[in-house]
Amino acid sequence: MESNDNIGLSCPMPLSDYPNVLLAHGGGGKLMHQLIEKIFAPAFASPELEVDHDGATLPFAGRRLVFTTDSYVVHPLFFPGGNIGTLAVNGTVNDLAMCGAEPLYLSAGFIVEEGFATESLWQIAQSMKKTADEAGVRIVTGDTKVVDRGKGHGLFINTAGVGAINHNLLINPKQICREDVIILNGDVGRHGIAIMAVREGLEFETTIESDCAPLAKTVMKLIGAGMEIHCMRDLTRGGLATSLVEIAETSGLHIGIEERSIPVRDQVRGACEILGFDPIYVANEGRFVAIVPEKDAARSLDIMRSDWPDACIIGKVTDKHRRLVTMKSIIGAERIVDMLSGEQLPRIC
């Protein structure tokens, strides 16, 4: 269909299993990692391309700048607890925060399908402004494209973010050490289940709301208090499980977590049972883990609880295994936690 003859090369990598992109290639799990490893990493390889982190840390004017981007294709566009605009702001702000950066500036690129309601566009722009104000970041540049009817899905938004690192910590998966403690800021699985409930018309006694929220202020408090954070990660596509597996694989260490310590709301647990999902694989938009040395664990937990009352310690780093996450179940059995395989919930962010 497309003429590729403007590049005199053919694709050398063993993607013969997947001549076409599947929905699962965007799901945050194994196939997405393959796509990145086989297509994007070889093309864009550079010391700064941190495929295993939420953003790139770069020199600018003698200081450290963090740069990150995400596109948002969630459907439906409006859901309990937010909309595509709140997601697009919080998601990118949170990626900056996870790198230890103070979020400063956002860009916003809108891809609108012909026929989309201008009033909805206005509503979404208004909530982006409100969310940006809350997160202390400014939307400073933008772009709008309109695609033919039937060639989009209402609205897609891309945000990119620029932040500044104002401390001397190195925060990335390679910094974690044996005995480090893993702190989670609240219950998991709500964002994915909120989207799924709307999409599938599931009804619960009370509406399940997305946990979509900015995380930067909590992170700045932790850093400001001198907590020696080794790594942070927000638990979006692929959920808590996939994030921890990525960190374990990059660090070469073992992460052991306890199922009983991971908060999951009853309604979310119930919905997961009905739908056949495991809450630790369901996407969140306001949840993160901070991995800190044992000496800073109690204080870090206190600081996190001042913003997130349900924050808790869910496990620790060991060298018992290499590049592995294990979870002790409620009945005491230990099992290996794998990365999300295939696509659990498409287009939730």
Add this chain to the structure above:
Amino acid sequence: MESNDNIGLSCPMPLSDYPNVLLAHGGGGKLMHQLIEKIFAPAFASPELEVDHDGATLPFAGRRLVFTTDSYVVHPLFFPGGNIGTLAVNGTVNDLAMCGAEPLYLSAGFIVEEGFATESLWQIAQSMKKTADEAGVRIVTGDTKVVDRGKGHGLFINTAGVGAINHNLLINPKQICREDVIILNGDVGRHGIAIMAVREGLEFETTIESDCAPLAKTVMKLIGAGMEIHCMRDLTRGGLATSLVEIAETSGLHIGIEERSIPVRDQVRGACEILGFDPIYVANEGRFVAIVPEKDAARSLDIMRSDWPDACIIGKVTDKHRRLVTMKSIIGAERIVDMLSGEQLPRIC
């Protein structure tokens, strides 16, 4: 269809003429300006949101940083002279350059339709790398989302860019003065016509190739030589005409151009006549105007010609009228040049 009740507001602006977004709202012309003015500018208003410029100039670590973004939805994805990937790199590099910034870092966000050929994705990633290398910029962070079949159009790409200003010039429409000279770097209309020819199956004796090219090196040469550039603008959506109208409106001054001095290749002129287009409204991807004081005009032209042999002076700034562009036609008549109204060529960038 969508529930808007998570924001307790309704759209106050007079968009009653357009309850739904039209293709023309993305065309770079009057309707797009209305959309920006009524929806995005009020929501995101900040001193840095330069709706009348190609990027935002911002403080970072005591220096000036430029931040810009664009989404690319061109169709077909591969065309003579480039593909969506070369466009996505050059377009954002050029926006940085137009603000006088040295391009440093790019982000790349891919929105892939389920079923898209992985080989095409690989080809596009490879040409992005090649184009970035040529432009002296690095792709440092990225994101991939996959949307359901029928909810996208093969591939959309967003790039955002970060650049550094390493001089003391202020380069924006408000800096232009009476007697300033307008220099154009080459023939206009090729990108839009190249896309249109593929799309409509038009055949010419020789293939019309897009002019897609990076402009930053030329800009850095001009600045390095001490040229006092007042304003630059790359001539993308809406073409030469719309760019000059935007500059005239923001500056409050008059721009007078001469039709005979604007290079248009014969094939492009012929195609425009057949299709009913005016070449000065057709999009380019490697063309820009530099507006410089008369004292620097000859030297600037020489420098531009070292990279672009067809560069030429096409007009000048006066105060004869306010906020207006006029063009003296080949037969000597003077007419007002308006902004593109409606949509001439959809989805060419």
